Amino acid sequence: MRRVYLDYAATTPIRPEVWSAMEPYLREIYGNPSSLHSFGRESRVAIEEAREKIAKAIGAKNDEIIFTSGGTEGNNMVLKGVAFALQDKGKHIITTPIEHHAVLEPCHFLEKLGFEITYLPVDKTGLVDPDDLKRAIRKDTILISIMHANNEIGTIEPIKELSNIAKEREVYFHTDAVQTVGHIPVDVKDLNVDFLSISAHKFYGPKGVGALYIRKGTKVYPLLHGGEQEGRRRAGTENVAGIVGMGKALELAISELDREMERLTKLRDYFIREVERRIPDSYLNGHRIQRLPNNINFSFAYIEGEALLLNLDMEGIGVSTGSACSSSSLEPSHVLSAIGVPIELVHGSLRFTLGLWTTKEDLDYTLDALERIVNKLRAISPYKQGWTLKREG
Amino acid sequence: MPLQYSEIVLEHFRNPRNVGIIEDADAMAIEGSPACGDQIVVYLKVDKETKKITDIKFQSFGCASNIATGSMLTEMVKGKTIDEALRITWKDVAEALGGLPPVKMHCSVLAVDGLKSAIKNYLGEKREEKFTKEDLVNILSKILYPNLSIDIVSLKMVNYININEKGKVYIELVVSPEDPFRNHIKEEIEEKLKKVPEVKEIEIKFVY
Numbered sequence: 001m002r003r004v005y006l007d008y009a010a011t012t013p014i015r016p017e018v019w020s021a022m023e024p025y026l027r028e029i030y031g032n033p034s035s036l037h038s039f040g041r042e043s044r045v046a047i048e049e050a051r052e053k054i055a056k057a058i059g060a061k062n063d064e065i066i067f068t069s070g071g072t073e074g075n076n077m078v079l080k081g082v083a084f085a086l087q088d089k090g091k092h093i094i095t096t097p098i099e100h101h102a103v104l105e106p107c108h109f110l111e112k113l114g115f116e117i118t119y120l121p122v123d124k125t126g127l128v129d130p131d132d133l134k135r136a137i138r139k140d141t142i143l144i145s146i147m148h149a150n151n152e153i154g155t156i157e158p159i160k161e162l163s164n165i166a167k168e169r170e171v172y173f174h175t176d177a178v179q180t181v182g183h184i185p186v187d188v189k190d191l192n193v194d195f196l197s198i199s200a201h202k203f204y205g206p207k208g209v210g211a212l213y214i215r216k217g218t219k220v221y222p223l224l225h226g227g228e229q230e231g232r233r234r235a236g237t238e239n240v241a242g243i244v245g246m247g248k249a250l251e252l253a254i255s256e257l258d259r260e261m262e263r264l265t266k267l268r269d270y271f272i273r274e275v276e277r278r279i280p281d282s283y284l285n286g287h288r289i290q291r292l293p294n295n296i297n298f299s300f301a302y303i304e305g306e307a308l309l310l311n312l313d314m315e316g317i318g319v320s321t322g323s324a325c326s327s328s329s330l331e332p333s334h335v336l337s338a339i340g341v342p343i344e345l346v347h348g349s350l351r352f353t354l355g356l357w358t359t360k361e362d363l364d365y366t367l368d369a370l371e372r373i374v375n376k377l378r379a380i381s382p383y384k385q386g387w388t389l390k391r392e393g
Numbered sequence: 394m395p396l397q398y399s400e401i402v403l404e405h406f407r408n409p410r411n412v413g414i415i416e417d418a419d420a421m422a423i424e425g426s427p428a429c430g431d432q433i434v435v436y437l438k439v440d441k442e443t444k445k446i447t448d449i450k451f452q453s454f455g456c457a458s459n460i461a462t463g464s465m466l467t468e469m470v471k472g473k474t475i476d477e478a479l480r481i482t483w484k485d486v487a488e489a490l491g492g493l494p495p496v497k498m499h500c501s502v503l504a505v506d507g508l509k510s511a512i513k514n515y516l517g518e519k520r521e522e523k524f525t526k527e528d529l530v531n532i533l534s535k536i537l538y539p540n541l542s543i544d545i546v547s548l549k550m551v552n553y554i555n556i557n558e559k560g561k562v563y564i565e566l567v568v569s570p571e572d573p574f575r576n577h578i579k580e581e582i583e584e585k586l587k588k589v590p591e592v593k594e595i596e597i598k599f600v601y
């Protein structure tokens with residue numbers, strides 16, 4: 001059976017070149033980068049080379065990059081680390097309701113500790129209005145955290161505009177760039193941010209490794225205390241192979257960025273057009289233009305997402321859904337809910353995210369299967385029995 | 394998370410049995426709502442004599458476990474009497490399906506609830522079909538007291554009414570023994586009620 005992976009926003013496979021770059025550090029080069037002998041120095045060199053690659057890719061200085069275990073850690077460190085470092089100045093943080101849980105949960109935790117969080121409104125495409133940010137900033141605001149692009153709907157936020165407002169008011173600005181680094185241009189100077197989170201497994205690097213950009217001179221407490229690694233900002237023996245893999249993966253992604261963006265944008269728009277042409281009552285979620293080149297998110301009225309997902313899975317197609325039934329918490333997507341998608345359409349949502357190995361043939365195969373499955377599920381759906389697109393129950 | 398489903402669940406999900414609508418269903422019920430993420434509609438055909446479910450169909454706006462439960466449950470109750478069907482629990486269906494993830498209980502229990510509601514509606518509808526007190530009052534309020542052109546209900550001449558399971562109607566009328574129209578009223582009521590097939594017996598008593 002044909003297998004089509006369309007869940008690249010969840011994670012990506014490791015590229016063969018990345019694997020080759022990592023392999024020596026899982027085999028013969030095993031020294032602890034903190035050791036002074038030649039074994040250790042070999043690992044140290046590899047880490048510093050990777051740091052340089054990451055820094056270069058996002059326009060940062062080498063010492064503004066620290067290695068983490070991924071996007072979740074980067075976000076946690078910024079939220080908690082700034083909160084603890086600046087709590088004498090104020091206890092107010094601004095974010096959005098469509099952030100990844102790796103931002104929202106630290107915020108909820110901080111709320112329990114007495115911090116106050118403002119969740120900016122977003123419009124029906126998921127965009128934050130800079131004027132709302134202007135109005136929300138207070139004297140005691142210590143941090144603003146707004147994601148670069150949303151992982152579910154692909155909406156790209158106007159970070160530059162938002163961070164400039166933060167700069168005028170001298171408030172730290174963090175962006176979760178887990179979905180953008182390696183996918184669209186990201187430059188910390190251009191974006192004018194103080195913190196930026198990166199995760200390797202979203203751009204064909206290994207899982208469990210990431211990086212955090214911390215602008216020089218920015219005050220933040222570490223999340224992990226221990227050894228003196230990463231300039232005492234992140235203790236723990238480095239994930240050498242992972243870091244090397246991340247460096248290689250990002251280097252490759254940047255070298256192909258323009259070509260891949262163009263290719264994926266075409267595929268994305270083809271898929272969106274075809275869905276809208278072939279499947280009635282399908283609704284695109286997110287912004288049509290301010291959108292990640294690889295993200296497609298549709299709601300299909302009258303049917304439930306998990307049933308759709310499993311049917312596609314039986315045809316070898318891997319996608320994800322915002323339906324409550326697909327999550328172990330049984331919570332429907334907070335992102336789709338926040339942008340005002342009626343709850344029954346949240347349950348009927350599917351996300352298709354494209355990547356390096358996605359071809360037009362893959363999409364045609366998926367479109368055929370999707371059309372067939374939607375029709376099949378609608379045929380058994382009671383929607384003709386007074387199914388209304390209203391919020392209820 | 395998905396795919397922790399048994400082979401039986403996946404098979405029923407892939408090829409759900411008994412999906413669709415019964416146009417001339419004896420009863421139907423809607424359980425859940427699309428807003429809650431799961432909705433099921435159950436249609437029933439019941440044999441009046443044997444009380445056996447002769448046909449059952451369902452429609453689902455729901456996840457895999459909702460669809461599979463609907464499919465399995467409808468298979469299980471076909472040919473059973475409504476009393477037997479009412480005794481089937483979510484656990485029975487889940488077991489027949491080779492187990493369901495506990496987290497999926499809320500979406501799969503809907504099928505069982507839907508069946509129960511449909512049966513309740515079936516029993517309820519039967520009662521309505523039967524001829525209710527409301528129907529009786531409707532008839533009585535069309536019977537006019539001669540000369541006054543006012544109906545006997547408005548005149549508060551109807552003191553008490555009852556209908557039993559055997560279709561016996563009992564009416565107490567407040568009419569004085571001297572009233573010249575006493576028998577006229579009684580005859581008119583009897584005439585009207587005789588046209589109602591559910592009414593098997595009529596007893597009219599005068600109280601004063």
Ligand SMILES: Cc1ncc(COP(=O)(O)O)c(C=O)c1O
Binds near residue numbers: 069070100176199200
């Ligand atoms: C926007 C966003 N932030 C954070 C994360 C978490 O990253 P990680 O899996 O590396 O912890 C993800 C990935 O799931 C994400 O999409």
